[in-house]
Amino acid sequence: MNFFLAAIGVLGVASSGPLIAATLGATTVSALAIAFWRNAIGAAVMATPTLVREPRQFGRITAPEFRWSLLAAVALALHFACFITSLQLTSVAAATALVCLQSAWIAVFQLFRGTRHRWQVLVGLGIAFGGVVTITGFDMGSSPDALVGDLLAVAGGALAGLYTLAGGKARQTMTTGTYTTLCYGMCAALVAVLALFSGQPLVGFDAVGWLGIAAITVCAQLVGHTAFNHLLATMSPLLVSMIILLEIPGAALLAAVFLDEMLPGGTYAGLALILVGLAVVVLGQRSVGARQRRAEARTGTQAGEPPSDRLAELGTD
Numbered sequence: 025m026n027f028f029l030a031a032i033g034v035l036g037v038a039s040s041g042p043l044i045a046a047t048l049g050a051t052t053v054s055a056l057a058i059a060f061w062r063n064a065i066g067a068a069v070m071a072t073p074t075l076v077r078e079p080r081q082f083g084r085i086t087a088p089e090f091r092w093s094l095l096a097a098v099a100l101a102l103h104f105a106c107f108i109t110s111l112q113l114t115s116v117a118a119a120t121a122l123v124c125l126q127s128a129w130i131a132v133f134q135l136f137r138g139t140r141h142r143w144q145v146l147v148g149l150g151i152a153f154g155g156v157v158t159i160t161g162f163d164m165g166s167s168p169d170a171l172v173g174d175l176l177a178v179a180g181g182a183l184a185g186l187y188t189l190a191g192g193k194a195r196q197t198m199t200t201g202t203y204t205t206l207c208y209g210m211c212a213a214l215v216a217v218l219a220l221f222s223g224q225p226l227v228g229f230d231a232v233g234w235l236g237i238a239a240i241t242v243c244a245q246l247v248g249h250t251a252f253n254h255l256l257a258t259m260s261p262l263l264v265s266m267i268i269l270l271e272i273p274g275a276a277l278l279a280a281v282f283l284d285e286m287l288p289g290g291t292y293a294g295l296a297l298i299l300v301g302l303a304v305v306v307l308g309q310r311s312v313g314a315r316q317r318r319a320e321a322r323t324g325t326q327a328g329e330p331p332s333d334r335l336a337e338l339g340t341d
Contacts, residue, residue, distance in 0.1 A: 029251045030267050036248020038274030040341040041116040042282055043243060047236030048112055054224035055112065059104035060215040061226075062241045067208035069246060074201035081202045092194035093203060097210035099187035104211075105218060106180035107341060113173025115285055117276035118159050121298045122177035123341060124272055128152045128305050129185030144308030152301025158294030166288075184341075244341060269306070272299050 047053050074081055085093075103123075110119045131145050156178060163170035194203050219226050229237075252268060272295060279285040 026255060029255055033248050033251030033255065034267060034270045034274055036243050036251060037268065037271045037341065038120075038248075038278055040240065040244035040248070040271075041111060041120040041275040042278040043236065043240045044108055045111045045116050045279070045283060047233065047240065048108070051229060051233035051236055052225075053229050053233040053236060054219070054226070055108040056105060056215050056219040056222065056224045057226045057229070058108055058237060058240060059101065060212050060219065061237045062245045063100075063104075063208045063212040063215065065241045066245050067205050067212060070201050070208065071205040074199070074205065081199060082205075085198070085202065085206065089194050089198050089203075090206070092190050093198075093206045094210060096187045096190035096194060097207045097214060099183045099190060100207065100211045101214040101218065103180045103183035103187060104215065106176045106183060110173040110176035110180060114163060114170045114177065115287055115291070116279035116283065117272075117285065117287055117295060118163065118170075118174055118291060119177040120275035120341075121272045121295045122156060122159065122174055123181045123184065124269070124302065125152060125156065125178065125181035125298065126184035126188060127302055127309075129182045130188060131305055131309060133185060133189060142308045145305050146308075148301045148304030148306075148308055150301070151304060152298050155294040155297030155299075155301060158297060159291055162288055162290040162294070269299060269302055272302075 044058060047058065048055065107119065107123045110123070128149050131141060131149060135141065156174075160171060160174045163174050191203065191207065194207070198206075216226065218224075255267075276285075276287075276292075276295060
């Protein structure tokens with residue numbers, strides 16, 4: 025059963041890039057419309073169980089919880105704007121790999137906050153960012169648009185890391201349903217404002233466009249992420265996080281099969297470096313987490329940021 029759910033989860037998150045690229049390329053759907061509807065629908069879906077079981081939870085949201093959720097929503101809105109736009113400029117494989125650097129960005133942000141990582145994390149960061157240099161170097165020679173798309177995807181990964189860290193703070197005291205409803209709802213509202221100022225429509229698409237939006241929301245947002253959230257209850261976070269890394273080759277394979285996307289050999293080398301680097305980072309971070317938990321068990325203290333450790337292993341696309 026776990027293997028089946030893992031396979032479904034990988035297909036769900038890996039389909040995000042190809043589905044978005046196909047929808048943007050074949051319909052009049054705007055990039056911000058995709059971001060708006062997947063978050064608006066996601067908020068409605070996540071709110072339903074909480075409203076049915078314990079609606080008073082929304083009235084008990086504290087000021088710090090709201091501030092952390094708002095920060096997460098702002099980062100998520102900008103993340104989607106960067107990532108989805110990047111898919112119009114660069115390859116699906118490159119954009120997916122570069123935005124998946126969020127785990128590496130989290131480690132970088134933690135360094136600035138004083139976290140002392142093991143040498144494996146630092147080596148993994150070096151390998152992953154070496155892959156970034158490889159991909160952007162090849163895209164710089166292919167077209168200026170591709171390079172801009174790469175940079176937007178890198179920015180999207182950094183914003184996803186910020187979203188994860190802020191969400192980890194909020195989730196220390198908030199339930200999953202309450203947090204995701206608040207965060208996704210505010211994110212949808214912020215994206216709507218961005219769409220208003222940029223002139224991107226949120227409605228008025230043909231049937232194929234709405235079908236694309238529905239497919240992205242169901243496959244990437246609801247099926248993929250839900251499967252991995254369920255697996256966290258029955259499998260180790262380390263194993264789940266390693267499985268999620270299959271999103272990178274999965275997206276490249278789906279783009280090659282369904283979008284006829286062919287990449288130069290150097291780009292594939294960059295994808296491989298990012299995949300290896302992220303795997304080393306995840307392994308190193310989990311080693312640090314295990315060591316902290318053992319120390320806390322001896323001293324009787326609680327973990328500093330347990331929710332963000334777990335959230336850092338989940339993708340946002």
